Amino acid sequence: MEQQIYLPAPMGQGVIRRIRLQKGLEIIISDLKLEKNMKLNIKSSYSIFELNYCLSGEAFCHCENNRHHVKEESGNICYLEHARVYLERQSGIRNHTLELRMSPQSLYTYFPESQDQKVIEEVLQYHRGKIEPCPISPAVQKCVYEIAGCSYKGTAKKIYLQGKILELVSMFLQEHISGYNPENVGIHLNDYDIMKLYEVRRIVLNNLETPFSIKSLALQAGINETKLKNGFRKLFGTTIFGLIRSQRMEKAVRL
Template sequence: MTMEFHMQLSDMHDYFPQFLASMQATLRDRAWEQQAIAPPHIGTGGITRLRIRPGMEIVITDLQLEEDMKYTIRENFQLLELSYSLSGQTYCAWNGQEKQIVGKEGSVVFLEDEEVYLERKAGMRNQHVEIRMSPEHFLSYSENGEDRPVFEAFLQRHLGSVEPYDVTPAIQKCVHDMFFCTYQGPLKRLYMESKAMKIIALVSQGFSKPTATRGRTHLRKQDMEIIAGVRETILRNLENPYSIRQLSRLAGINECKLKQGFREMYGMSIFEQVRQARLEKALALMETEQLTIGQAAASVGYSNASNFTTAFRKQYGCNPSEYTRRHFFAKTT
């Protein structure tokens, strides 16, 4: 079964109320902060919208769907969005173009008067942080004049596109802090805006520097299907992962093409995919089954808890013990 929705938007702030109505969600309204709680037939979790100021809002999604969700959005205005997917799977298509977003990936979305088609998969946790703003608001961050050409070039380059941006540890830390923010009231609003501003600066500065990793090679559809199958094999064998040579032989694909194609499709190496998926699974075990840090580490193949802690801190910007304290606090407030 599939849920299908259609939305016609004339302003960036229309998105949340229309999505709320289409989901028949329960609303928790706290002035500038609204939270939509999904009904059981839709799934579990919800979507939070923080109206920071006119022309800017932050949308945080933490939703596990009962059925695949498909929706068509017609936007009759310019919208710039810096999004980051922590988990889940999203397919989007617009103006004859298409993109698949899987797992951890940051995207710059800048569309004008477009019809956008989106699909989100059921049975997995869809977690996203989206900084949505008008182009005018984005340009307001370059008031000193020297940075304005960089910001203007950024807009010009991305108009009509959905493109990945280079995700740095600093950006990951900001996203993590926003997703698990425990502040309330005016302090939360200030905190969230400060983190969003930092992400805006990091992403726009990243595009002002040349990088050798932007070039993409063309993969045939058959190659993409094989590499997607390799990824599924990796995710099913996290405790005892295959070597690249073993994966290459199992899939019948050249090692070099596998490594290059995997990075092109998923924005990370196979080793990074294994590490990320292990940490995500460990997080889920700590959250849903209340496993200790040592138990979660062992369950995903880490024989040494200190190695797990080091990898966790590098990925999320804090130790597992700090994360579990913050997560527990967020659930009880």
């Protein structure tokens, strides 16, 4: 089932698409340009696990004394149980987001093994009531854009989206469960840290042929080396040198 809600003219322009694939599994795709900042007060009446990807735009979220700045080309994760969330979207810019919402029961159906479910439960409990950055590697970004741009209709669309969601969740769990690293999970990234890590990412992407070291990047961005190494992996789902490798390979393919 798919619903489309068009923004009334006085508020701006754009559409919100809600695609419910099955009970406890839905996708929300928003593509809006607001006339004024939009402030929402959302009360979750049930347990929900969410992967949220901001393709463009900017927003501020508050949840149980946890404040989070959502930035362009970033991913976020949260697990909410009867929680209240305050969301403010910025006006005058394109706000393009994709939200994957799953009930814990729906998530468990993909991983029926008891050992997998135990680890999933540990990760859910860690993220309970918090909105935090999650990795958005090139592979994740590609998958997100394919979901947002799906042009199939009817049953073909449902099958395609379910396959892409399974791919996206699998990549998330590969990073956060199969490759579970307690050192990375325990790292807290504040707005300043995230800003600096995005700065490092921009430096690297604009200078792919430069032989950077962790020390030189840390000095250039003004962040300590440990936070740079572990924080970069936590935020983007890959190491700095993994990013350089993948970007060089993509560049070689295009040539």
